[in-house]
Amino acid sequence: MTGASLYTGITSEMAGMVIFYHGAAFDREGLRCNNIAMKALVAFYSRTGNTKKAAEAIAKELGADLEEIIDHNKRSGIIGWLYAGRDAMKRMLTAIDKPKKDPAAYDLVILGSPLWAFRSYAPAVRTYMTENRGAFKKVAFFLTKGGSAGDKAIADMKETCGKHPITVLELLEKEVKSGSMADKIGPFCRSLKS
Numbered sequence: 001m002t003g004a005s006l007y008t009g010i011t012s013e014m015a016g017m018v019i020f021y022h023g024a025a026f027d028r029e030g031l032r033c034n035n036i037a038m039k040a041l042v043a044f045y046s047r048t049g050n051t052k053k054a055a056e057a058i059a060k061e062l063g064a065d066l067e068e069i070i071d072h073n074k075r076s077g078i079i080g081w082l083y084a085g086r087d088a089m090k091r092m093l094t095a096i097d098k099p100k101k102d103p104a105a106y107d108l109v110i111l112g113s114p115l116w117a118f119r120s121y122a123p124a125v126r127t128y129m130t131e132n133r134g135a136f137k138k139v140a141f142f143l144t145k146g147g148s149a150g151d152k153a154i155a156d157m158k159e160t161c162g163k164h165p166i167t168v169l170e171l172l173e174k175e176v177k178s179g180s181m182a183d184k185i186g187p188f189c190r191s192l193k194s
Contacts, residue, residue: 038138040064040192041101044112045124047075047084050144050176055112057181058142058169061189064110070097071124088120091156093127104135108166108192111157115145115170119152129161136161140192142169144176167191 042059045068046052052068059066072095075084087094103109111129113121121143129136141157143150150170158164169188175181 038107038192039105040108040110041067041103041106042110042112043067043069043099043101043103043125043128045069045071045114045122045128046112046144047080047114047122050171050173051112051114053176054142054144054171054181054185055110057185058110058112058189061185062110062192064108065101065106067099067101067103069099069122069124069128071122072096073123084122085116087123088116091120091126092123093130094123096124096127096131099128099132102135103132104137106137108138108140109136110140110142110192111161112142112144113153113157115143115148115150115153119148121153121157125157126160129157133160133162136163138166139163140166140168140188142171142188144171144173146173 040059040062042055042062042064044051044055044066046055055066055068058064073083073087074080111125113125116122139161141154143153150168154165154168167188169184171181171184175184
């Protein structure tokens with residue numbers, strides 16, 4: 001008895017088709033298919049536009065939806081930059097707009113943030129992860145940064161969202177601005193598809 005015969009209404013004309021059962025995909029022989037595209041969301045905060053540019057490139061590569069996390073606090077200019085660094089170091093939450101997309105509706109949520117104060121990520125992303133902690137099925141992280149290693153921020157992101165990321169990407173500001181980020185985004189996205 002083949003796996004396909006376990007499903008009523010499966011005919012020989014359906015050869016090569018994929019059957020979805022309880023969220024899993026099976027081929028006509030009843031073998032699980034691993035190459036089915038996941039429904040993905042790229043949720044990000046960007047103060048200067050670098051993280052947004054990276055998020056858009058990742059979403060395009062994956063065919064994912066985008067969710068920009070909007071912080072109600074003004075973070076522009078030198079004063080905004082100083083407060084942003086302080087709030088990030090203190091691991092503070094902030095008021096954000098209600099998300100337009102429900103992260104629970106996605107198989108994978110890719111969370112992006114700038115690296116601030118050499119070791120932390122944006123309070124808006126922290127708030128988004130805190131408010132949606134139970135909604136994430138799988139996560140991946142990406143950071144945009146000036147030059148510091150993002151290990152501490154990544155560890156903090158894991159703790160905040162309660163999930164170990166599938167993979168992590170760190171992009172330098174100069175890579176984003178020059179367009180050479182594609183050399184890193186391609187492999188990052190391929191690792192999410194496998």
